[in-house]
Amino acid sequence: MLSAVHSDRSGRLMLVADYAPAMIDGAGVRPFEGGAPLSRGAEIITLTGREAVGIDRAGRPRPLGPARFAVAAIARLGSLRTALPAYAEDERVPALAARAYAAVAGDANGDLLIAAAPIDPDATANDLRDDPDLPARISVVLGELPGNRLARQLARCARDYRCRAAANAFAGVADCALPVAAPANERPPDPVSIRGDVDAAPTEAAAFHPTADEIAAVAVRHFAAGGTLVSFGRACEGEPLLAARLLEAALEMIRARTATGTLHVETNGSSPAALRRLIAAGLDSVAVRLASARAETYERLHGPQGYRFGDVRTSIDAAVRAKVALALVILVMPGLTDRGQELDAIVDLADELPPGSQLILRDLACDPKRTIELLRSEEPAIGIANALDRIRTDAPQLRIGALVRPLARV
Known part of the structure; x- marks a missing residue:
């Protein structure tokens, strides 16, 4: 009962x-x-x-x-x-x-x-936010990277905001965030956040622009300690493609110093040209974040500034053509994602991805009632459980999870 x-x-x-x-x-x-x-x-x-x-x-x-x-x-x-x-x-x-x-x-x-x-039982396997040794780990890394402002920012994110991907930077495990204070080019409506509750509920945006050398030093140290992936474009900042020149220089520096690890970006896909530059500089993996695979719903929820949904599709195509690892990050909400037209669009987009691509499912952060009112759809919802069943049936070539996985290195 x-x-x-x-x-x-x-x-x-x-x-x-x-x-x-x-x-x-x-x-x-x-x-x-x-x-x-x-x-x-x-x-x-x-x-x-x-x-x-x-x-x-x-x-x-x-x-x-x-x-x-x-x-x-x-x-x-x-x-x-x-x-x-x-x-x-x-x-x-x-x-x-x-x-x-x-x-x-x-x-x-x-x-x-x-x-x-x-959906992903292994997602918390490397969650070290409550590790009693975290303060000591932070001290060690800050000692190894004296004067590195990015390392200091990650320490603050790990200690004060309990960010999982920041804590990983000091343990040498799994994925590590590399915030670069990129500006935003999305303006979602007030009840919606396109970033959400993945690693932490961010209360302090990344506030300074690290140098390419500072970024490379943190990334190379993370890989040397056993980490497997570094990622641009986490929840504490805007759109990393708008900082393409900085990222391009950092990627080239990292690859000049090490061939290990996965270099990843999570993006809204707003600039296909910038994405191509990053791929040419050594980017291994791309995740494109969508609250909807339908142009009308996407633009209502994301509020794109200076780009349109067509640019997002072009970026996805650019990643496919470049043969980098690709993931779609779908922001899921009952009453939105589980409607027929939305599911059709997700499945159609999934059909364009190579086998083995990832489908990352995350909850859309929003005021629930006001977001449903904003969308005003009359189409019946089939429920998230049924929506998951359909995606697994109609897009079996995709690996469903909650976190982007690093590339396997041979």
Whole structure:
């Protein structure tokens, strides 16, 4: 027997046995289903000013009362949200901060369940944010790279903002972020964030431009210590293709010093010419980030500035022609991604990718209700679980995951 969950004014979580839990599947409020135990690393958030909604004994959705606030969870890396929290709100309340809110429920033991499905069980294998040795590791690397401003910035990101990819820079494992303070060329609507909750909820944008030598020093040190991938274009900055000259110089320096490791960029694909330059300079791997594979929806959610969806498609084609490793990063939301036209577009785009390409699925960070209202689609949603089944069936050549994987080096 599952129970609705709410928070009181002091932030305490309460289970309401008289009401079954509710969720929004993108089309409407329905009983909570398909939950998984809330795992270590998931974040619980009180939606202050939003009245929790449950399912009464007659099967109808009902607000639980004005002082009973809705509760949501942020799934840990490697899981994909399958339903949104159900709540009632006054239209005068400010929009929620753009996060990847998922519905929650309480089970018979009082434990919380989250509306999420695992897609990449290995995604957290190298999560060192809680490693007790992290401060010592940071001290060692800063000692090896004295005066390197990028290393100092990564230390701040790892310590103060608990960024997974920044922490990796000091452990010599997996992927490492290389923020370069690139400017942005997307202006999404207020309830939407195209960046989201991948490695951290960024609260401080990368604020300085490192030199190519500073970038190369961090990257080469990461590979020498056992790391496998360095990445431009993480959540704390704008569009790396707008810093193509700096990245081009850094890539050439890295490859002049080492042949190991994967050099990766995550991009919106806004400048095919810049992407070609980076590939020529030694880029190994490209991930193109999309909230939709349909031009109309893409431009509404991304708010492209100085480019159009056609440029994104051209960049994907450029990566295919250059035979670099390619991933599509699809930002997923119930009520958006699981509609027929959206799925058709994803599958059609996937058909253009070489076998072995990756499909990276991440939750779209947004204010759920206001984003659904913004899209105003009348097309029925089939549910995220069914959408995943269709993608796996119709695009079997793609490897589905939550993180870009490094190239295998022989």
